[in-house]
Amino acid sequence: MQPKLEKKKNTSNNWLKILIPVLAIGGLSVFAVLGAFVAFIITAWWGQPIPVMGFEQTFEQPIHFPHTVHASVKELDHVSTDGTPMTGLGMDCTFCHRTVTTQPNAGVPSVGLCTTCHKVIGSKDSTELTKLRESGGLLDAASSPINWKRVHRLPDHVRFVHESHITYLMQNPNKIKNSSSGVTEGAAGVCSTCHGDVASMEQVKQVEALKMGQCVDCHRDNGAPTDCVVCHH
Numbered sequence: 254m255q256p257k258l259e260k261k262k263n264t265s266n267n268w269l270k271i272l273i274p275v276l277a278i279g280g281l282s283v284f285a286v287l288g289a290f291v292a293f294i295i296t297a298w299w300g301q302p303i304p305v306m307g308f309e310q311t312f313e314q315p316i317h318f319p320h321t322v323h324a325s326v327k328e329l330d331h332v333s334t335d336g337t338p339m340t341g342l343g344m345d346c347t348f349c350h351r352t353v354t355t356q357p358n359a360g361v362p363s364v365g366l367c368t369t370c371h372k373v374i375g376s377k378d379s380t381e382l383t384k385l386r387e388s389g390g391l392l393d394a395a396s397s398p399i400n401w402k403r404v405h406r407l408p409d410h411v412r413f414v415h416e417s418h419i420t421y422l423m424q425n426p427n428k429i430k431n432s433s434s435g436v437t438e439g440a441a442g443v444c445s446t447c448h449g450d451v452a453s454m455e456q457v458k459q460v461e462a463l464k465m466g467q468c469v470d471c472h473r474d475n476g477a478p479t480d481c482v483v484c485h486h
């Protein structure tokens with residue numbers, strides 16, 4: 254009698270040993286799913302960025318293009334080909350992002366613009382410039398566009414127009430944010446409002462969440478329209 258009873262007790266214990274963790278994990282994952290859902294709604298609507306969700310986007314680019322060297326006006330860590338430390342070239346943002354003041358898209362320059370300088374400027378030994386000269390058709394291969402990866406991208410259902418924002422901010426300089434780049438003049442002086450100090454970035458990353466809440470707040474504060482159709486197709 255006795256051995257049989259003991260065996261039965263053991264089996265039910267074993268069942269419990271399995272059932273309890275299963276229930277616990279199940280319960281936890283329901284919480285996890287709910288939690289993620291709530292966090293998603295909060296970030297989507299109110300633009301409180303949760304950094305762990307990775308709004309700070311940045312990508313490895315096909316050519317490591319340093320904004321610092323080209324756009325900064327400050328002393329840099331970068332050492333030029335002849336071995337001397339260099340100050341940024343201070344090129345205007347609109348020299349490369351040509352359509353930013355006239356069109357919805359800012360535009361990224363074609364390789365032809367780069368090779369006007371880099372046909373001669375910069376070391377023959379630089380790996381990055383070799384890739385650039387290859388794309389520009391200066392070496393053996395025919396020219397081919399550089400496949401830059403997009404860093405900032407709103408969902409397809411959203412419309413954004415650079416031109417009207419640049420014009421507005423140039424006329425209302427007190428609305429410009431984060432201007433620590435040293436560039437304060439003209440269209441280039443307003444980019445920091447949404448892009449941070451790009452001139453000081455070795456590699457561009459997204460520093461503003463650019464969520465709906467942020468767009469709508471600024472529209473409300475500045476008497477710009479907040480109807481859904483202004484921003485949504």
Ligand code: HEC
Binds near residue numbers: 318362401406452
């Ligand atoms: C010499 C040309 C050049 C100049 C000057 C320049 N840029 Fe760029 N910019 C580029 C290129 C090329 C890319 C694409 C590669 C990359 O993302 O690094 C780019 C990318 C960007 C991006 C990211 C685009 C995306 O995919 O979301 C931003 C934002 C930007 N530039 C802002 C600026 C600002 C602001 C200035 C002035 C302070 C500036 N740029 C000056 C060439 C330039």
Ligand code: HEC
Binds near residue numbers: 316334335368376
């Ligand atoms: C007005 C001239 C000019 C233009 C236009 C220009 N650059 Fe430059 N670039 C320079 C100078 C000057 C340097 C510093 C060269 C050095 O290190 O001696 C430089 C440095 C670089 C470097 C760093 C090279 C290294 O070995 O560290 C890269 C990469 C580069 N440029 C890519 C680009 C790309 C891509 C474009 C087009 C979007 C571009 N440049 C447009 C003048 C220019």
Ligand code: HEC
Binds near residue numbers: 347407440
């Ligand atoms: C009011 C906010 C705002 C300001 C000011 C602003 N941008 Fe942008 N920028 C954006 C947003 C939002 C995107 C993403 C657009 C999309 O995905 O349709 C973007 C995308 C870009 C891109 C990549 C895509 C493209 O349009 O070609 C570049 C390059 C860029 N911006 C450069 C600039 C420069 C240069 C300035 C200053 C002259 C500037 N931006 C000022 C919000 C802004």
Ligand code: HEC
Binds near residue numbers: 463464467471477
């Ligand atoms: C710095 C404040 C500010 C921010 C941030 C901002 N906007 Fe605007 N936006 C304005 C103002 C002001 C106008 C009206 C400009 C005018 O009167 O021409 C405007 C106009 C617009 C227009 C109408 C443009 C046209 O010419 O039809 C669209 C679309 C738009 N914004 C989308 C967005 C989106 C999407 C975002 C967020 C990614 C955003 N805006 C962020 C201030 C802002």
Ligand code: HEC
Binds near residue numbers: 463481
């Ligand atoms: C000033 C521009 C602007 C206006 C006005 C605006 N939106 Fe948006 N909306 C955005 C941007 C930018 C995004 C994408 C970024 C994000 O998810 O927050 C977005 C995203 C959304 C999303 C998707 C959210 C998600 O999680 O993917 C919905 C739904 C939405 N908007 C509904 C609305 C409705 C409804 C209105 C009118 C009451 C409205 N929007 C007005 C800029 C705007």
